[in-house]
Amino acid sequence: MSNITKAPTPAAGGRAGAKKELSEHFKAYKHIWVFVEQERGQVHPVSFELLGAGRKLADKLKVDLAAVVIGPEGEATRNAALESFCYGADLTYLVTDNVLSEYRNESYTKALTDLVNTYKPEILLLGATTLGRDLAGSVATTLLTGLTADCTELDVDADGSLAATRPTFGGSLLCTIYTLNYRPQMATVRPRVMPMPERVARDAARIIIHPLHLVEEDIVTKVLSFVPDRDSAKSNLAYADVVVAGGLGLGSPESFQLVRQLAAVLGAEYGCSRPLVQKGWVTSDRQIGQTGKTIRPKLYIAAGISGAIQHRVGVEGADLIVAINTDKNAPIFDFAHIGIVNDAMHLLPALTAAFRARLSPHSRDRLAS
Amino acid sequence: MHSVVCIKQVPDPAQIRVHPVTDTIVRKGVPTKINPYDLFALGAALELRDKFGGEITVLTMGPPSAEDSLRKALTFGADRAVLLTDSFFAGVDTLATTYVLATAIRKIGETFCRPDIIITGNESIDRETAEVGPGIAKRLGLLKLTYVAKIVGLDLISRTIEAECRAEGGVQVLRTKLPCLISMLEANNQTRRGVVTDVLPAGRAPIVKWSAQEAVVEDISKCGAPGSPTIVKRVFAPSPGSEKAGLVEAAEQPTKVLMKPILNSQPRLETDLVAQARGF
The missing domain is CATH 3.40.50.1220 (TPP-binding domain)
Known part of the structure; x- marks a missing residue:
């Protein structure tokens, strides 16, 4: 991005000099994940943009890029999983269950946190859509990790840490934020901020299916209706x-x-x-x-x-x-x-x-x- | 019916600058106000109180000067205000903020009355993360509705709430159980100001001030900078545009002057548009 300017400087609280001291149990966290968002059978393009951005980070870190697809059983969810490979994913984690047919915070948070706790990614990226921001905030608080919202630039440092740059104070300033000592390092990126990668037809590679263990009766919040925009x-x-x-x-x-x-x-x-x-x-x-x-x-x-x-x-x-x-x-x-x-x-x-x-x-x- | 409304005192984002020499954020002299989204949260609480009675507690965490915003919220009609202020709270990120606010909401419940609903603005205009509302709910083990455009119904007997929530490409109408947390978008409720019955008691309303100890924060390492997993390493101003636009001063035929560079710089635009017009 063209916004890089001055030399690094200490920020508020003098914590800018903080060092990475990753505790032992976080060292198992590896690979980069992108949450692939679906709305009524359509993959949101921001998910492919993020797979493009995630691919670059994965290549730099020499790790795998995984897509995370959560949704109801059926063709749309399966297609989302298959499409992810065409935009750069090395593997896909898939949670399908019909209680996931409409987005609800409770069920999607459970699906995503269960996956993270089981397979332990080091970086987790989501689109900064209404759905993605709602989900990311809940997942980060459940996992007690850091989340940087609405990033405009993502990079990895020499020590492998995610450097997430975002505008703050309404765009008057930019800041680069790290989650040095917690995992996963989470970030959301708004649609259209990252360029759309070219689609390359590829066969599906590894798909890992994970169960949800949740029934409709467990979910308190009910969807009464969906009113599409005029x-x-x-x-x-x-x-x-x-x-x-x-x-x-x-x-x-x-x-x-x-x-x-x-x-x-x-x-x-x-x-x-x-x-x-x-x-x-x-x-x-x-x-x-x-x-x-x-x-x-x-x-x-x-x-x-x-x-x-x-x-x-x-x-x-x-x-x-x-x-x-x-x-x-x-x-x-x-x-x-x-x-x-x-x-x-x-x-x-x-x-x-x-x-x-x-x-x-x-x-x-x-x-x- | 007891509503707790979380508000934030924010600086005017447009007036924030980076100090040219020290590269630190200059807040001095920048006017502050109540985060606009939070006024819609307060507006929603006022509507609920009109319908169901009860009381509204406004809560904020910030420096002692944040009392100004609480005072204002009281004149808008809140019944009680709580200010969390302590040097231990300084340098927080969103995760540590939710720890402190959730702790204080528990204490409010014990001290005054258990809240039926917690209402926040969907996001603040200075940090714009939309993370704090959902985080508080998670910490308190409450259900939540975010991106709420409108509360459609609330039933104190069945203890349910229905709301219209903005989703991608439409509006989801959701029902969940009380107590819960909702975060409000800029909604249609007009923030009412200066209603006599709201304003008159404001002068007498107390502002409760709690330190970390008074709010019964048990684990001080979870608030402030130590409790914040994210670390801001660099703050910088966006670079100015590489070059100023070539200005065309009120030319004789501005459309001609304008169309040529547009079409020249985007060679495919014209063919695309013509094809589109023909219905391909």
Whole structure:
């Protein structure tokens, strides 16, 4: 990552100089695990991104990379186990039971902590999704080990310790965190922070099946229903190739439709900065930034967004950032690739019209160039 | 009905800086406030008290100055406030924090009244881990619901709670048993402020201050820095962007100026988009 700057310095409490003194029973902990998350039969892409990141760490440590698949019996769970090999896993731990058909903290925590206590990994990575964060917090507290949330960079030191770097204070600062003397070393990573590795068709290698030992009557929490998000809210914002977003510079909730219109012409997803969610103009699933979604599109157009650090950390992975803002001193121009000092209210409709003309199948503009 | 609401006094994250010479976090002069998520937690507790009666205890761990946030929570309508403050609590990570808070919640139960529900914000805006709520529940052996957008129902006779919880791609409606812990998202409940019946008793409400010993923390090695498995080795500021954007000042035809570099830098974009428009 490009964020590395100054030399190491002592942090609060003077514990930065702490040494690794791993107790005897933790020395048995080996290999890297990635929790493969499924939602209603679909593997969350963040799991494959983590297998990619985990593969690099495993190669550096010369250990195995294992996928952990937990879910109901059936084809979807089996496919998740098989797919993991295509994204770099050396083996898969599998817990299947029909009480796992919907995610519940109690049952999934038991499945994962039982696996850890039995097979003892040194590093355990999960996606920082709602499910992954809920599960990781419970597992870490049960195992009394350290957990670093929402990491943006993972590495291993010369002594084999996991160095997990994460933004803190809303992205104003970065810190590198270690769990030196407890195992496993746990970390979560948000979707789209790590690049998606290429899928390589591979036969399944080792699959280790582990029983759950839990019946429905043991689980107190019941799922009454699942209400899927309305289609309009079912955005694929994090994984879109083109994203258009608006901020406070739009001035009024009505102007936000200018963002939607340009997005529609570009076949793009639309998003917004945090203030628009706080004002209730746009729903929170459209928020881009530190407390919203991280995006990695080929093209990102930010209209009327000032570009506070909290927004920046969510969009830095975009290949091309185009910023439109009336204030030429807006911080967004510090990291945008193309900056236009202009009023988004005028420019957005003009761009929409221009792209509509250019992208029409009969565009003379395009054929001429 | 007794609700315990855990709150955190946080600095304004945008104003935190790294000292350019010493590379340490500069908190001095940075204004503090109650973590916004925690206000929704308090709002949920107020709604429950309106419906079922009972009382609300707000709890925080922090420096003596965290009393300011407790005072504010009292004016919002909490009945009682507990401040955990002790040098032994300094330098905690989330695991040690949950040990101290869980211990204090047990003590609150013994001293005042056993809580029926513990409500936290889903995460803090300074650390953003979302780990503390679930951790407290685990330590206390309680059930929990996280990412709660709304409490749909609560029944004190069957001792159950139903809530809408944000999940990937939708909302899960879950039912579990009391006592339990829930962590609240930024929800629809409007934090009410300045209701006379809430504000008037606030001046008289006590702030209970407990040290580690008073909160009956049995194992001091489990709190503060020694009880924290994670160690922050480095703190640094993100590097500024490599270069400033080439600014196009209100050009005559900004769309032309803009479209060319967009399409040139993303050669496949145009073909992809046209194909998409044709419905391939």
